[in-house]
Amino acid sequence: MxxxxxxxxxxxxxxxxxxxxxxxxxxxxxxxxxxxxxxxxxxxxxxxxxxxxxxxxxxxxxxxxxxxxxxxxxxxxxxxxxxxxxxxxxxxxxxxxxxxxxxxxxxxxxxxxxxxxxxxxxxxxxxxxxxxxxxxxxxxxxxxxxxxxxxxxxxxLPGREAPGWEPVEDVRAHWFDTHRAVGMVAAHKGLSPEDALALMRARAFRTGRTLADVTADIIGFGPHRSSGPDAPTP
Structure with a gap:
């Protein structure tokens, strides 16, 4: 060490x-x-x-x-x-x-x-x-x-700033961006952050994807943005 x-x-x-x-x-x-x-x-x-x-x-x-x-x-x-x-x-x-x-x-x-x-x-x-x-x-x-x-x-714990750990792309996606997505879903659907995160987890589990994939959709990084009445998107 x-x-x-x-x-x-x-x-x-x-x-x-x-x-x-x-x-x-x-x-x-x-x-x-x-x-x-x-x-x-x-x-x-x-x-x-x-x-x-x-x-x-x-x-x-x-x-x-x-x-x-x-x-x-x-x-x-x-x-x-x-x-x-x-x-x-x-x-x-x-x-x-x-x-x-x-x-x-x-x-x-x-x-x-x-x-x-x-x-x-x-x-x-x-x-x-x-x-x-x-x-x-x-x-x-x-x-x-x-x-x-x-x-x-x-x-x-950098708070509102993205963490600087290497490799930046992986570390930022897991899970700094998730917290951003949680805030967007919570604001859009009028949920608490805990309930917004639970909704995102449920979608990930139901679709066989990871929470990072769902996060990417929500904040616009993924190739296929979520859509439809049950999509956890803002």
Whole structure:
């Protein structure tokens, strides 16, 4: 973690930390997000397309290992996603459909003091992907990630400004633009932000798309803007 953080430009730090965690623990992919179990969730980094889709699925269906880890403040271990009965039926079904090659998922809460600021997800392409010694080290790894983020803590939640994390396009879409879309839907339909987000999630789940796809339609980035009486568009 120290080597990954040393001399890193702030905008590249989360991505470098994900790469370091993958290398150190032997994971096939990693993600890092803030406020994971809240509507204000913000992706900081995803190591690759598979890891990004893992995050998209959890944010769309509002359940999964990282949301449980953030809510409970405890690591979540799913060693056999293919055959285990998990407490997240929508997440499990989506993973088996969209990411069948991912066989294991591990979610680590990232603490700032006593507060769970976010989570780190690790994925494996085989059952029991992380050996016992790696699982024992995982909480210390999450603590090292938190320590590496302390120097840039003022930049972690940019508020009304788009985040500057690299790669900008992915990070902005997940989920800064979602919050913009939520505001547009809420204003157009006279809903609370929570109900507007629920409407967008329902559309994503019903159509088999991600929340990012629905967001892109709403704010005009997608190739096919939503239409029709039930479209969650302003």
């Amino acid at each position: 120290a080597r990954a953080a040393a001399g890193s430009p702030p905008e590249e730090l989360p991505r470098r930390l994900c790469a370091a965690v993958c290398e150190g623990l032997g994971a096939a992919g990693a993600t890092l997000s803030l406020l994971t179990d809240t509507p204000a969730r913000q992706l900081l980094a995803a190591s690759d397309a598979r890891a990004l889709l893992l995050e998209q699925i959890q944010f769309t269906v509002l359940e999964g290992p990282c949301i449980s880890a953030a809510a409970d403040g405890e690591p979540v271990v799913v060693n056999d996603l293919e055959n285990m009965l998990t407490p997240w039926p929508l997440f499990g079904a989506d993973m088996r459909e969209k990411l069948p090659e991912v066989k294991a998922v591990y979610a680590l809460p990232v603490f700032f003091g006593d507060y769970v600021l976010g989570t780190m997800d690790l994925l494996g392409l085989k059952r029991d992907a992380l050996p016992d010694d790696a699982l024992k080290q995982a909480p210390e790894v999450a603590a090292a990630v938190a320590a590496a983020l302390v120097p840039v803590r003022a930049q972690l």
